[in-house]
Amino acid sequence: MAKVTRWINKIFSNFLIFLMASMVLVVSWQVFTRFVMHNPSSYTEELARFLLIWIGLLGAGYALHTRAHLGIDVLTYKLTGVKRQIVEIGVHSLIILFAFFVMILGGFRLVDLTFKLNQISAAMGIKMGYIYSVIPLSGLLIIFNSVDFIIKIVKKNPFGNLLN
Amino acid sequence: NVRILKLAHVLDVTHPVHKAMVFMAQKVYKKSGGKMRVDIYPSGQLGAERELIELLQIGSLAMTKVSAGPMESFVPEMKIFSIPYAFRDEDHLWNVLNGKTGKQILLAGQKYYLRGLCYYDAGSRSFYTKDVPVNSPADLKGLKIRVMKSLTAVKMVQALGGSATPISWGELYTALQQGIVDGAENNPPSFYLSHHYEVCKYYTLDQHTFVPDILLISTRIWQQLSLQEQKWLQEAVNESVDYEKVLWKEASDHALAEVQKAGVKIIYPDKAPFEAAVKKMHESYRGTPIYSLLREIVNSK
């Protein structure tokens, strides 16, 4: 399992690095076409925005792997042992529920709707369904990383002192 | 139990179209004796135009008012309004809109869950520029003109010789001021209300496009209404259309007078060279479904 997790997140991290580098290039190209070529590109603005959506949502799923999301642990930071485990499992279960109902179900419904009703983007004319498909994809990654996290917690202390 | 329809749009509350919709909401309330209400959310508080259209499809919003421009990403027939010189003048436009073709375009969105309720007058769009007066398409050569985020709008400016630069409306004032673009195009009230006239001193009334505003209701919510409710709504809408035309005319005249007072030179160009310049663009639609619609309109009275 640990291997699979590392492997999957490695693929996503490489993909995200590629998207980020592309975004820098796209906006630089936009500035270049206007300043140097005096013929501004008509699609870079839209492409850069769509890249940001992908980086933002997919990166959020990846950030769960590195545990970078900030929580407010005013009430919970003193907890240790089993109590802490229970809270952490609870938190990740809530994240899984959100990812499932909103990002996977809601996101899939949105993707389905925009494909079925054939909405296209204004400047590049590509199907908006492709852009929105990052929502369920990111939902999957979030669930994957949360489940992985829960497994790790349980494994760390399989026979935790429940009476503690 | 009152039937409540939520209507969101991006205009601010001083805009004539907003006022017309408030008038429509009051009519609905009166006609239904308080059994039906339209609640209006102005100023883009529930999202930008494209997002609002999407919310109608999703089903969390009942109604919206959008420009026909962004509609072309949803309903291909709506592209017709962004094609330059599809309409000769105001009379031609309203003859078409009030006729069979207009009705057909308005209801074309039905299968995309977007039922058109009416067209509101949004006048015609023309070029305004900072430093270079535009008397003919030749003057547009090399000018960076801001366009709406629309493929057709980009093609139009290119066909007329300018270079199209998509910039969001909110960023346009500074973009004009900073010289990121040399000009833009819009109708007189928008030119005036956006204060772009402070920067752009030439307004060329070439009237390249007539892009009406469209009032939409989610098809599924429309079907949930009783026949009586549909009737109240449609009647109120129709009455607001006439009211809006009056408001629009006032706003448009006022805007033109005010910008002239502020030192803007209004140019009334010969439209023929402009129309000639876009002939090729019209022909580029040959073989696509929009072409027959375009022919039909161009050849109508």
Add this chain to the structure above:
Amino acid sequence: MEMSVLVLVLSFVILLALSVPIAFSIGIATTLTMLFTISSGPAVTTVAQRMATGIDSFALLAIPFFILSGQLMGQGGIARRLIDFAKVLVGMLPGGLAHVNVLASMFFGSISGSAVAATSAIGGFMIPIMNKEGYDKNFSAAVTVTASTTGLLIPPSNVLIVYSLASGGVSIAALFIAGYLPGILVGLGLIGVSTVIALLRKYPVGEKQSVIQGVKIFLDAIPSLCLVVIVIGGIIAGIFTATEASAIAVLYSLLLSVVVYREVKVSQLPEILLKTVETTAIVMLLIGTSSGMSWILSYENIPQNISTMLIALTNSKIIILLIINLLLLIVGTFMDMTPAVLIFTPIFLPVVTQLGITPLHFGIMMVLNLCIGLCTPPVGSVLFVGCGIAKTSIAGITKSLLPFYAVMVLVLMLVTYIPWITLVLPHLFGY
């Protein structure tokens, strides 16, 4: 209306108390509220749509770019050069290193969009040096932490971009220019407090450097300082937009750190890009879910109701601003800046605009207020980073922070009640 507010507030508070990451707390609370008012299919789809469309803004692209250039500058030797330069200017004063710290943070802040970046870049160098010279480590950390917040007011500033979005499009260029004076005022205030403490505790006076050495250090710092001229100068002169400026900043700092200073290797770039993605994504998820929350707030007419309520309470501008400031100070203690700006801008902005306060003025006031929160326990991202670098406890540093809080609150009051401080520069530049 009342029930949906109850659902929203209750679920949000409970989720926060359970230490659910804040972006998810916002998302879940929003979804529950939507389910309460809209049928389930459209409700979850709307939240999903808001998550994507909330990020769909060209202005927001500046955030990852300023983060990226900040990373490159932090690792590329730029921070060190700025510190050396600050030493030449204020190193010889009593408590010299404290002033160097503040000034270096202001310099670094003027080229970086985030306070956390400034804390780690400047604090990483300055805190060990200060400790060696006999400064109390809690004092060193307190100076670093508070000084780094000046970078959020002195442009470029990522949080001001977020505010521009949340306020419905206040000009980013105007916000950037407006931030200068308040940011400099905070910096001067911190220098003042440090001087008093340094004199009381007899901290060492730094050595004066020779003119030749000073010139040499200045020349060495010029390429770094040039970034300010290129980015902010470019925006003010109207050569490019804030977003384009941020892309230029990336290219320039890439050139500086990889080619000129050669302190970043090309092989390190993927790692730096990934770190940028991670930081960006956390902010974007927040913006996405918050966009859902502000949607349902508007849908339920909550901002208007709060606005009506507050104005019914009193129509004294002075008192309402005081109430809002107090609420934001409390919010700031437990909430990070970006979510606070995203959640409270749509609620408070309608109130203050009715009182004739410009969105520009309010934005600077709000950000300055929340800067204080970044340095307060229990939750303060800058505080945490500072504690980590100084290897000190939150309890320890908090006592040292008290005089610094006081001066920041003083500046906050000045900025709140004297709009001129915020508005004079933007007016001068025609905004």
